[in-house]
Amino acid sequence: MGLIIVGAFALAVLLFPAAPPQTVVVLPGPDGKVGTVVVQRDGEQTVLNTAYSTSRIGADGAENRAAMRNSDVKREFGSALTALPARPVSFVLYFVSGKDELTPASKVALRKALDELKHRPVPDIVVIGHTDTMGGQARNDELSLARAERVRKALVAQGLPAERIVAAGRGEREPLVQTADSVAEPRNRRVEINVR
């Protein structure tokens, strides 16, 4: 009888091996904000939503909720945290009315953006051009693309990889500031550079 029970237990362990132990820790963002991770197991939920809140599940399946210290997180997860890619960044450049020419202030801003982008090993870049509502839609589609292309060429000229840069024009469809038609709005005459 005892043998049967031991045998059944051994079989159960073989068929349903215990899941390996695991640890989950929620970290504060650069601005101190903390999001939420919901750890779900067999219909049970653990909500982690404060800085360094932790769920540790041991080999026996028991959960320990003691918060991990920052120093311990760095020791246990240091390699993964160091390997995180640089956070995506965006730049906005503004243009002279009706032209694909940057405003003087944005010429300076473009140089600053380039300096920062050069430090990224393999940037993936999306350049999107926009216009204000002066002029017709078709003309603004062309103008927005011309603005994006102008910036794309400036990036390539500074040695950024052409094959990793995509340029597109959105015309007057996505204004930063909503206006009536035929309104000159400097904040809408812009190009966004989104870098991953």
Next chain:
Amino acid sequence: MFIKFTAPTSRWLATILLACCAGFAFAGDAGHLKTVKGSAHVERDGKRMPASVGMAVLESDTLVTGADGSMGVTMTDNCLLSVGPNSVLAIETYAFNSTTHAGQFDAALQKGTLAVISGKMVKQSPDAMRVHTPATVMAVRGTEFVVKVDE
């Protein structure tokens, strides 16, 4: 005529719609490797390729590191992921529509360490991203976190 969908039916329809949208918006890369250190490989279609910076990561790829390895990926929705040494991370499903920011992302950490900074699709719909481990499923709601699965 008025058709009233039951909750499961509408969920089904949403899934099908999402799959269609994803199909259009997402013929290409899920992300790119931005950092690679030590022994690091990408497994794709049963083949094992050495990882290199700039390499595309696709849906169904598995990232594998050795004892001295690590790698970091930037997904197309701006989600950042990285694995430390002795890790196996499968990109099980990935779809992201860059216009609507709708998407779905399932990643499975079989062993090792993982760091995550969630991206745009999680901002758009809170349950779009899930991280699976042998013991649990994690729903990610706009956050930074780390996970370790022991061997």
